[in-house]
Amino acid sequence: MSLFAVILWICLAVCLGGTVWRMARWLLPDRSLAVPGLPPSGALAALLRSLSWPKALSAAPRMAFTFLFDILFQGHLLQRGSLWRWVMHFSLFAGFSGLFFFHALENFISRPFFPGYEPTLDPWQFLRNLFGAMVALGLGIALCRRLFVRDLRRTSRFEDFFTLALIGLIIASGFGLEGAKMASPAAFERMAADYYPTPDAADLTALRAYWATEGGMVFPVESLPREAVTPEILEKGREISEMSCAPCHSPPGSAFVSAPLSRVLSRVLAPAGAGLTDGLWWLHVLSCLFALAWLPFGKLFHILSTPVGILLRGLDPGEAAARPGMAAPLARAVGLDACTHCGICSRHCSVLPSFLALGTPEILPSEKLLSMRRLAGKSGKLTPAALAAFSEGGFVCTECMRCTVVCPSRINLQDLWLVSKREAARLGHPELAVRLRSYGPGVWETLARRARPVARTLAASPSLLDNPETFACCVQCSVCTGVCPIFRLPDIPAAEVDVSPHQLMNLVRMGLADHALSANFLWNCTTCYKCQEHCPQGIRVADVLYELRNLAHSKVEAAARAGLLDDMAARPQATGDAP
Amino acid sequence: MSYAWFPGCRIPFHLPGYGRQSLAVLSTLGVHPVEMEFNCCGYPVRHQSLFASVLSAARAMAVAARAGHDILTPCKCCFGHLRFAQAALSERPDLRTAVTDALRPEGLRHDPDLTVTHLLPVLAREVGLAAVTKAVIRPLPGVRAAAHYGCHALRPSPVTRFDDPLSPTIFEDLLRTMGCVPVSWTLRLECCGQPLAGKNDRLAMALARSKYASAMEAGAQVLVTACTYCQMQLGAQALSCDLPMPGMGGAARPRPQPPMPVTAVSGLLGAAMGLWPLEDRLVPPPGTASVS
Numbered sequence: 001m002s003l004f005a006v007i008l009w010i011c012l013a014v015c016l017g018g019t020v021w022r023m024a025r026w027l028l029p030d031r032s033l034a035v036p037g038l039p040p041s042g043a044l045a046a047l048l049r050s051l052s053w054p055k056a057l058s059a060a061p062r063m064a065f066t067f068l069f070d071i072l073f074q075g076h077l078l079q080r081g082s083l084w085r086w087v088m089h090f091s092l093f094a095g096f097s098g099l100f101f102f103h104a105l106e107n108f109i110s111r112p113f114f115p116g117y118e119p120t121l122d123p124w125q126f127l128r129n130l131f132g133a134m135v136a137l138g139l140g141i142a143l144c145r146r147l148f149v150r151d152l153r154r155t156s157r158f159e160d161f162f163t164l165a166l167i168g169l170i171i172a173s174g175f176g177l178e179g180a181k182m183a184s185p186a187a188f189e190r191m192a193a194d195y196y197p198t199p200d201a202a203d204l205t206a207l208r209a210y211w212a213t214e215g216g217m218v219f220p221v222e223s224l225p226r227e228a229v230t231p232e233i234l235e236k237g238r239e240i241s242e243m244s245c246a247p248c249h250s251p252p253g254s255a256f257v258s259a260p261l262s263r264v265l266s267r268v269l270a271p272a273g274a275g276l277t278d279g280l281w282w283l284h285v286l287s288c289l290f291a292l293a294w295l296p297f298g299k300l301f302h303i304l305s306t307p308v309g310i311l312l313r314g315l316d317p318g319e320a321a322a323r324p325g326m327a328a329p330l331a332r333a334v335g336l337d338a339c340t341h342c343g344i345c346s347r348h349c350s351v352l353p354s355f356l357a358l359g360t361p362e363i364l365p366s367e368k369l370l371s372m373r374r375l376a377g378k379s380g381k382l383t384p385a386a387l388a389a390f391s392e393g394g395f396v397c398t399e400c401m402r403c404t405v406v407c408p409s410r411i412n413l414q415d416l417w418l419v420s421k422r423e424a425a426r427l428g429h430p431e432l433a434v435r436l437r438s439y440g441p442g443v444w445e446t447l448a449r450r451a452r453p454v455a456r457t458l459a460a461s462p463s464l465l466d467n468p469e470t471f472a473c474c475v476q477c478s479v480c481t482g483v484c485p486i487f488r489l490p491d492i493p494a495a496e497v498d499v500s501p502h503q504l505m506n507l508v509r510m511g512l513a514d515h516a517l518s519a520n521f522l523w524n525c526t527t528c529y530k531c532q533e534h535c536p537q538g539i540r541v542a543d544v545l546y547e548l549r550n551l552a553h554s555k556v557e558a559a560a561r562a563g564l565l566d567d568m569a570a571r572p573q574a575t576g577d578a579p
Numbered sequence: 580m581s582y583a584w585f586p587g588c589r590i591p592f593h594l595p596g597y598g599r600q601s602l603a604v605l606s607t608l609g610v611h612p613v614e615m616e617f618n619c620c621g622y623p624v625r626h627q628s629l630f631a632s633v634l635s636a637a638r639a640m641a642v643a644a645r646a647g648h649d650i651l652t653p654c655k656c657c658f659g660h661l662r663f664a665q666a667a668l669s670e671r672p673d674l675r676t677a678v679t680d681a682l683r684p685e686g687l688r689h690d691p692d693l694t695v696t697h698l699l700p701v702l703a704r705e706v707g708l709a710a711v712t713k714a715v716i717r718p719l720p721g722v723r724a725a726a727h728y729g730c731h732a733l734r735p736s737p738v739t740r741f742d743d744p745l746s747p748t749i750f751e752d753l754l755r756t757m758g759c760v761p762v763s764w765t766l767r768l769e770c771c772g773q774p775l776a777g778k779n780d781r782l783a784m785a786l787a788r789s790k791y792a793s794a795m796e797a798g799a800q801v802l803v804t805a806c807t808y809c810q811m812q813l814g815a816q817a818l819s820c821d822l823p824m825p826g827m828g829g830a831a832r833p834r835p836q837p838p839m840p841v842t843a844v845s846g847l848l849g850a851a852m853g854l855w856p857l858e859d860r861l862v863p864p865p866g867t868a869s870v871s
Contacts, residue, residue: 150684150685318591318592318595321592322592348616349618350588350617350618350619351618351619351624351635352618353618353619353621353631353634353635353638353681354619354621354624354628354631354632354634354635356634356681357628357630357631357634357635357681358624358627358628358631396623396624396627398588398589398619398623399588399589399592399593400588400589400591400592400619401591401592402591402616405591414592431777431778432627433626433627433778434778434779437778437779463671485769485770485786486782486786488789489782489785489786489789491785492781492782492785496779496782523778523779524775524779524782526730526770526772526774526775526786527625527626527730527731527774528730528734528769528770528774529730529731529733529734529735530730530734530768530769530770532734532735533733533734533735533736533744533745540735542734542735543735546625546626546629547629549626549627550626550627550628550629553626553627553628554628
């Protein structure tokens with residue numbers, strides 16, 4: 001078995017094994033953040049049970065349309081995206097598919113199905129160049145978008161550029177190989193020996209002269225002396241070529257990328273000769289096989305997962321998110337794998353400015369999904385730190401559904417966010433405000449003692465708390481408490497109203513802001529601003545409460561960054577009434 | 580004057596009907612706000628970070644200003660927070676500098692002169708009560724309606740400048756044009772409880788229950804809101820937030836149905852204007868005398 005065959009079979013085995021493993025994970029029972037509830041295998045069974053002939057028949061035209069229009073033609077990129085995006089992805093997809101089926105699989109498709117197929121005959125020679133050029137065009141647009149569109153650059157990671165580079169290497173080495181062959185005298189001599197068996201020196205020289213003039217080959221002077229190229233010799237060479245070469249060789253002009261490339265190569269790299277052709281062949285083959293083996297483990301897996309996700313997705317993602325059906329866990333598991341990390345969702349995200357201000361990566365949908373994918377399959381092994389990071393970003397989401405509408409992979413992101421938020425809350429990581437409410441005075445004291453003082457960045461700078469004028473005129477008349485809607489509620493536990501607004505004002509006035517942070521009431525304020533509106537002294541009571549909450553958030557975020565919260569997060573926490 | 584339509588984040592998924600109906604009512608009355616893509620107004624992160632919330636608001640307003648529009652929103656929390664951010668930016672130079680710096684890379688600029696307005700003032704003052712009355716072709720026969728004002732539009736009044744914070748009338752005036760009879764009720768200016776929903780559900784529900792009780796005590800047949808959050812909290816739509824979990828025992832936690840119909844103002848006004856039929860729960864039983 002040749003070395004090539006060994007590598008090919010290894011890569012095929014890795015690709016198949018990886019694909020089976022990846023797809024099996026769609027069906028494994030996995031109660032992680034993304035897919036709580038029924039195990040997806042149960043969901044698949046339920047989905048299959050619910051199928052009936054009339055239903056399947058009525059859904060068939062829609063499925064067929066989805067397959068043709070959305071998956072093959074990628075029409076939703078035109079509807080929901082832009083012309084550039086469609087040109088980019090369709091060139092990549094169509095060009096790569098063409099190369100894959102007619103060039104890589106030529107022994108299985110082109111030869112059996114197209115009689116007279118020869119890779120060096122038109123239209124195949126032309127098509128190969130066309131498909132390669134399409135992929136190159138798509139790659140160019142993709143790279144420019146990732147480099148020069150600010151919103152996309154923000155979310156681009158190493159893997160995104162690595163994938164582009166890998167495909168680029170495949171295409172560049174392919175063009176280089178074809179160009180090098182065209183210019184290679186060694187290839188000529190090999191072909192001549194095989195297909196022109198009566199070696200007549202004069203005829204061979206004539207053929208060389210013809211191919212040097214018409215095909216752009218560069219022969220060493222000893223095999224083709226300069227004075228040999230005369231019109232008569234060329235005419236003779238043309239006749240021999242017509243007879244022996246033309247049945248399998250179209251004129252090189254139709255290889256509109258490789259032919260010009262061969263002229264450049266022959267000038268620049270002529271001395272490398274046959275070694276260059278071999279080197280490029282190995283580079284081309286190895287990069288293709290590496291891509292094949294890596295397919296199930298990287299973002300290239302979307303070639304398989306995204307079409308499945310698109311076919312599984314219902315007509316109305318909002319409805320599917322509001323009332324998830326039996327198949328929802330399966331759709332969620334596939335959806336997690338269908339993300340191509342294109343970054344469109346984050347570009348349109350409603351809370352993008354919050355990310356710019358707070359800097360938590362998990363605020364952006366594309367990063368949140370990666371974080372969820374990392375957590376998937378780790379049920380029982382979810383660390384508090386991983387959950388905390390997810391929860392910190394995830395709860396900033398306002399459920400506006402825009403990411404779901406713009407997602408080119410058509411993942412039901414809305415459903416994923418709703419379910420993961422609830423799951424994070426169930427696992428003890430609800431919204432930060434709910435956790436902060438559960439911190440007693442001890443926690444705030446520890447933080448005050450151990451953490452460095454909160455940096456007076458603008459995001460945290462309390463302008464009202466710092467200014468004694470804010471409370472100077474408070475006469476403790478308790479009007480704020482009198483109008484507070486929480487304090488008029490009957491039948492609520494006394495602990496919910498442990499400190500009243502006017503007492504809070506007094507605490508802060510005495511410089512006991514840390515005490516104020518542990519008051520349940522601070523977190524039970526509805527921010528209705530009645531206190532502030534009614535204060536006879538014009539004190540901005542509600543604004544002060546907002547600032548205290550800001551202060552608590554910034555203290556805890558600073559402590560978390562310094563790693564001070566780990567021991568506290570490990571402790572079981574009362575999460576109040578959180579679901 | 581041209582408006583950009585600022586629906587707010589909660590409309591598309593949680594309350595799509597309120598958005599659709601508001602636009603239908605507005606366009607029938609000759610106001611055609613432009614639909615654009617906006618980011619969140621910043622209200623939901625205000626308690627976490629003032630800077631994040633003001634930056635969000637400033638970016639949204641700058642996007643509208645760049646397109647040459649003012650902002651019209653059906654949500655009182657969006658309205659209140661955008662006005663709050665305008666005030667914060669004008670009174671705090673440090674905040675203004677930081678926001679300006681953060682907006683510059685996108686070529687956006689804060690425009691202090693941009694107008695932020697809400698559905699109610701546009702209907703009652705800009706279109707005018709007379710024009711609305713004229714458009715009402717099927718007045719609602721003496722429906723006793725409780726106007727739910729919503730906190731963040733009314734207060735803090737120096738910042739929001741919405742209506743008289745202690746005795747507003749704009750909502751009742753509008754209800755009268757539809758033939759409704761506005762009732763005077765104790766808790767009409769109080770909080771719906773939504774800010775605590777999901778954070779402290781017991782208090783949130785207690786606040787909502789007290790509002791229903793007060794409105795019903797005053798004889799109201801319907802509670803009318805003009806805010807996405809209030810409607811989510813008090814209306815039946817709130818149910819859509821509680822998802823059933825497939826395979827985990829089915830139904831969501833039971834959530835009390837509102838004891839009285841709760842409707843957003845555009846749904847009621849559209850019915851009075853003949854755009855769609857009145858909600859079933861509001862149609863008076865046959866034989867009752869019309870009060871209007």
